[in-house]
């Protein structure tokens with residue numbers, strides 16, 4: 001067995017992989033949010049961005065494959081760590097004695113369970129989200145739309161989706177779940193990697209939650225303004 005696989009199979013190794021893949025996923029969420037804000041620039045900006053991405057051809061598939069691999073590793077390690085946690089709990093006598101004596105251990109067990117549950121919900125959201133915007137299985141009529149230049153009309157698909165109260169409210173609630181997952185996960189990834197130098201602990205403690213809150217608020221703003229303020233609107237309605 002290679003050294004990497006041996007380290008990966010330990011709970012410390014698994015935690016490190018979770019932390020590194022978690023960082024990559026946070027970067028993706030930031031980039032994705034900034035890209036989605038094009039919706040406020042109008043139909044041409046949004047559809048040009050989407051068409052440019054598609055024109056990358058094989059490169060786009062490489063990026064998608066990389067993202068999928070990162071997601072898969074993160075989930076695999078999450079399930080593995082949860083199993084290790086459960087196995088420790090099976091040995092109830094030793095586990096309870098250990099946990100009852102150590103409040104820090106209690107907090108860790110609660111945090112791990114919380115991260116697992118919010119992680120499962122985020123995964124369900126991503127599956128729903130892909131079914132909606134990438135595969136066009138939800139609101140299939142909006143997915144077929146083309147703009148005046150014959151491009152996939154991502155702008156109208158986006159707005160028609162969020163004009164539906166059920167879809168918008170689901171997104172907003174799921175963004176709150178994502179916030180809960182990232183508010184704990186982003187800063188704890190630094191701990192998992194042992195990156196806790198005194199000079200930079202304050203930055204991690206306040207900077208990570210601040211970044212998460214800004215991204216979540218921007219993600220909530222999009223369905224919110226479309227559903228409740230009618231902005232931005234469909235091109236035919238003057239948008």
Ligand code: HEM
Nearest residue numbers: 029032036050064126129133134154158171219220222223
């Ligand atoms: C309100 C928040 C969000 C909005 C409005 C949004 C919007 C979109 C849209 C319009 C697409 C399709 C883009 C296209 O066809 O060119 C898309 C794809 C995608 N989104 Fe989101 N998204 C949001 C949040 C998220 C979050 C939080 C995640 C991950 C945790 C995520 C993961 C993805 C993935 C993986 C894709 C597929 C990318 C691809 O096809 O290459 N999205 N999103």
